[in-house]
Amino acid sequence: MANPADAIAKIQDKWLAITGISNAPDEPPESANVFPFVATFDRSGTLRPRSYGWGQDVVTIYSELHMARTLLTAAISAAYGHKATFLQKLLSDPTLGGTVSTINEVRYTFGYLNWGEVKTVGYRFEIDVKVAVLAA
Numbered sequence: 001m002a003n004p005a006d007a008i009a010k011i012q013d014k015w016l017a018i019t020g021i022s023n024a025p026d027e028p029p030e031s032a033n034v035f036p037f038v039a040t041f042d043r044s045g046t047l048r049p050r051s052y053g054w055g056q057d058v059v060t061i062y063s064e065l066h067m068a069r070t071l072l073t074a075a076i077s078a079a080y081g082h083k084a085t086f087l088q089k090l091l092s093d094p095t096l097g098g099t100v101s102t103i104n105e106v107r108y109t110f111g112y113l114n115w116g117e118v119k120t121v122g123y124r125f126e127i128d129v130k131v132a133v134l135a136a
Contacts, residue, residue: 004129
């Protein structure tokens with residue numbers, strides 16, 4: 001079974017390749033102290049058995065772009081600019097470097113986010129990825 005951590009690392013690499021994003025660690029940060037930052041983590045999943053010993057795991061990965069709210073208008077404008085660039089990077093690599101079978105669907109919302117006690121503004125991308133699963 002593929003490890004969602006490998007797909008998460010590839011997603012974070014895509015964020016780091018975007019001008020203006022300098023903080024996208026492979027593990028979600030303990031606190032929000034460097035902006036903008038991206039936290040990406042395995043949120044939920046569904047195992048779809050297909051035959052004996054084989055199935056598909058559809059995993060929903062959250063990738064959150066957090067912008068500081070100190071200059072709200074500037075933060076919103078910057079976040080909007082990052083959205084199209086990030087989505088294009090996903091479209092150009094639907095297997096996330098071979099870590100998943102394919103990206104199945106991407107949903108996103110924009111608005112206020114929280115990281116711990118810090119209120120931010122930005123996007124939450126919900127990335128459904130399909131992973132082939134074989135019995136051990």
